[in-house]
Amino acid sequence: MMEILEGSHAVAEAVKRCRPQVIAAYPITPQTHIVEALASMVADCDLDADYICVESEFSALSACLGASAAGSRVYSATTSQGLALMFEVCFNVAGMRQPIVMTIANRAMGAPLNIWNDQQDSISLRDAGWMQFYAEDNQEANDLHYIAYKVAENHDVLLPAMVCFDGFILTHTYEPVDIPTQEEVDAFLPAYQPVNILDAKNPMSLGMYATPEYYTEFRYEIEEAMKRARKVFAEVGAEFGETFGRDYSGLIEGYRLEDADVALVAMGSICGTVKDAVDEMREDGKKVGLLKIRSFRPFPSEEVKAALAGVSTVAVLDKNISIGQKGAVALEVRDALYGSSGAEVLDYIIALGGRDVRKRDIRAVVDLAEKGIGDQFYGLRTEVL
Amino acid sequence: MDQESELFQCGHRACGGCGPALAAKLILKGTGPNTIVVASTGCMEVFSTPYPETAWGVPWIHSLFENAAAVASGIESSLKKQGRDENVVCICGDGATFDIGMLCISGAFERGHDITYICYDNEAYMNTGIQRSGATPYDANTTTTPVGKCSTGNPRPKKDLPAILNSHGASYVATASMAYPNDLIRKVKRAMEIHGPNYIQVHTPCCTGWGFDGSQTMNIGRLAVETGLWVNYEMVNGELEHVRKVGSRKSVDEYLQVQKRFRHLFRPKKNEEEIAKIQAIADHNAEVFGVDRK
Ligand SMILES: Cc1ncc(C[n+]2csc(CCOP(=O)(O)OP(=O)(O)O)c2C)c(N)n1
Ligand code: SF4
Numbered sequence: 001m002m003e004i005l006e007g008s009h010a011v012a013e014a015v016k017r018c019r020p021q022v023i024a025a026y027p028i029t030p031q032t033h034i035v036e037a038l039a040s041m042v043a044d045c046d047l048d049a050d051y052i053c054v055e056s057e058f059s060a061l062s063a064c065l066g067a068s069a070a071g072s073r074v075y076s077a078t079t080s081q082g083l084a085l086m087f088e089v090c091f092n093v094a095g096m097r098q099p100i101v102m103t104i105a106n107r108a109m110g111a112p113l114n115i116w117n118d119q120q121d122s123i124s125l126r127d128a129g130w131m132q133f134y135a136e137d138n139q140e141a142n143d144l145h146y147i148a149y150k151v152a153e154n155h156d157v158l159l160p161a162m163v164c165f166d167g168f169i170l171t172h173t174y175e176p177v178d179i180p181t182q183e184e185v186d187a188f189l190p191a192y193q194p195v196n197i198l199d200a201k202n203p204m205s206l207g208m209y210a211t212p213e214y215y216t217e218f219r220y221e222i223e224e225a226m227k228r229a230r231k232v233f234a235e236v237g238a239e240f241g242e243t244f245g246r247d248y249s250g251l252i253e254g255y256r257l258e259d260a261d262v263a264l265v266a267m268g269s270i271c272g273t274v275k276d277a278v279d280e281m282r283e284d285g286k287k288v289g290l291l292k293i294r295s296f297r298p299f300p301s302e303e304v305k306a307a308l309a310g311v312s313t314v315a316v317l318d319k320n321i322s323i324g325q326k327g328a329v330a331l332e333v334r335d336a337l338y339g340s341s342g343a344e345v346l347d348y349i350i351a352l353g354g355r356d357v358r359k360r361d362i363r364a365v366v367d368l369a370e371k372g373i374g375d376q377f378y379g380l381r382t383e384v385l
Numbered sequence: 386m387d388q389e390s391e392l393f394q395c396g397h398r399a400c401g402g403c404g405p406a407l408a409a410k411l412i413l414k415g416t417g418p419n420t421i422v423v424a425s426t427g428c429m430e431v432f433s434t435p436y437p438e439t440a441w442g443v444p445w446i447h448s449l450f451e452n453a454a455a456v457a458s459g460i461e462s463s464l465k466k467q468g469r470d471e472n473v474v475c476i477c478g479d480g481a482t483f484d485i486g487m488l489c490i491s492g493a494f495e496r497g498h499d500i501t502y503i504c505y506d507n508e509a510y511m512n513t514g515i516q517r518s519g520a521t522p523y524d525a526n527t528t529t530t531p532v533g534k535c536s537t538g539n540p541r542p543k544k545d546l547p548a549i550l551n552s553h554g555a556s557y558v559a560t561a562s563m564a565y566p567n568d569l570i571r572k573v574k575r576a577m578e579i580h581g582p583n584y585i586q587v588h589t590p591c592c593t594g595w596g597f598d599g600s601q602t603m604n605i606g607r608l609a610v611e612t613g614l615w616v617n618y619e620m621v622n623g624e625l626e627h628v629r630k631v632g633s634r635k636s637v638d639e640y641l642q643v644q645k646r647f648r649h650l651f652r653p654k655k656n657e658e659e660i661a662k663i664q665a666i667a668d669h670n671a672e673v674f675g676v677d678r679k
């Protein structure tokens with residue numbers, strides 16, 4: 001049913017329909033409205049979950065780990081400093097192969113303290129073994145939750161997933177969102193079928209320590225599972241498309257890329273602005289397109305390579321920076337194209353800490369890229385430096 | 386019980402005469418098989434679960450050094466949601482409990498989860514090579530409170546964790562010693578019966594960290610009680626209910642001089658002043674808990 005909802009509430013409605021049995025979360029802007037909405041649903045018995053009011057994000061994810069290991073479907077949400085506080089547990093959850101789904105309302109990392117959007121928080125956890133899916137709008141944020149659970153819980157995957165959507169820009173924006181019915185979601189996402197759980201009738205040890213003789217093989221298994229997740233995501237996304245009419249079979253999405261000379265690459269809500277700018281530039285006769293990355297982990301290298309095959313200039317918009325190197329998305333794209341493409345890949349660090357991006361900024365990036373000027377912070381206010 | 390049916394099985398990698406290993410065996414006799422154990426990083430985790438082996442005959446999970454109480458909260462919540470009824474028991478070292486895990490323990494107790502948290506108190510971080518913890522006794526020589534020209538070892542007395550958890554409204558808080566096995570088992574059984582968060586702190590001498598021969602573990606454990614440096618008591622709903630009395634308390638010398646961690650108090654010459662401070666701690670314990678059998 002189509003409803004006009006705040007992004008956070010659209011996500012909360014999606015989570016409710018995924019029927020988590022245990023929720024543990026700690027409030028932090030701009031994630032707060034999600035967990036408040038879920039708490040209300042539990043208080044009204046609209047959602048049959050145990051809501052654990054933990055004392056920190058560190059405990060939130062730890063409690064989720066325990067609940068998942070004991071056989072329940074679980075949920076959490078956080079952002080920025082909260083995600084950073086979970087760092088240690090994030091690796092643990094992945095290492096123990098618990099298919100937890102967590103929403104990240106993307107926000108900049110302090111210092112300086114900044115509550116607005118960029119994607120530094122989740123990007124900084126890219127190596128933890130979690131899948132990371134980025135939503136362009138609130139419809140996608142909603143839909144990715146059903147898909148994330150289904151992919152995470154697939155027995156060929158069994159990895160946790162972050163559904164990332166931009167703080168404020170999406171969390172606090174009202175948009176029409178088509179929310180499926182509970183029956184529809186139940187049919188798409190059946191009850192959780194855990195493997196290897198804590199059960200007194202069948203004792204086993206979880207999270208033991210492993211010597212150099214075994215540790216590498218555990219890491220290898222996670223990596224292989226992450227690779228399998230590409231195919232599983234595509235299948236689940238296609239199935240979602242057949243059921244709900246919105247196709248997510250692609251880990252990437254191309255927009256007017258077919259004959260493009262210049263391709264912009266981006267993740268998250270900025271893609272909406274880029275699409276509009278691309279339309280305008282196309283009217284001006286510029287052959288520009290967008291490659292939207294939907295899944296950052298697993299990273300769809302093959303798909304990126306294929307999509308950018310005919311492009312001569314690639315301009316990556318990075319809402320993060322790996323300090324001392326470049327933006328993380330640009331590094332991935334360069335790696336994907338390495339050895340197969342003559343395209344120039346230029347990186348633009350943009351929209352950090354919530355700075356606004358308009359269509360004219362996208363056009364300016366394309367102008368720079370066409371001149372071969374890149375690998376820089378875009379729109380630096382040199383007068384305040 | 387024959388070896389086959391032990392829930393904590395032999396063959397683990399603990400030092401011969403390890404107090405915590407014996408405590409684990411006794412604790413599981415108290416919990417019975419319908420139990421999920423949550424561990425923290427530390428000696429016991431390492432000696433009992435080198436992959437692909439495990440000494441645990443009950444479901445067991447370890448996540449991190451500091452989050453056992455939070456993981457247990459999630460497990461308890463998950464079981465409740467599934468309509469399952471297993472005991473959830475944390476078995477964690479003193480470092481995990483007194484220091485780095487306090488945040489999670491405080492949260493779990495305040496929320497009132499139905500879990501029993503058992504700290505095996507070997508009075509230091511043993512797994513990482515004998516560094517002090519908040520449970521290390523006054524004047525103990527550890528690698529981070531070394532004895533030196535200006536130091537007589539650990540400068541602070543033990544943190545009173547039972548009191549802290551009592552003030553969280555825990556319905557049952559007890560101390561025990563692995564040197565009194567039946568008492569320990571009884572207390573664990575009692576905790577299993579009581580709803581809500583419970584805490585048991587078990588004194589578990591560590592031959593390697595404290596510096597004594599592995600054949601002496603029981604004797605050292607008993608000496609701690611007989612001197613009053615360790616008190617075995619039970620608190621129910623914040624009220625002291627039962628204390629193990631001691632007929633004629635031994636002087637602390639007897640306990641201190643058989644452990645290398647206190648050797649500096651006796652060699653090259655006896656440090657009467659410092660030993661008197663430790664005697665005062667024992668006397669204070671005796672008075673507060675009414676240890677002396679009149
Ligand atoms: C966050 C973190 N900091 C430090 C460590 C290193 N570390 C592992 S076990 C341990 C000490 C454990 O002490 P305790 O809980 O008393 O158990 P014991 O080893 O004495 O049995 C330390 C410091 C760690 N694993 N994690
Ligand atoms: S170092 Fe101490 S606690 Fe660790 S196994 Fe040896 S005796 Fe036990």
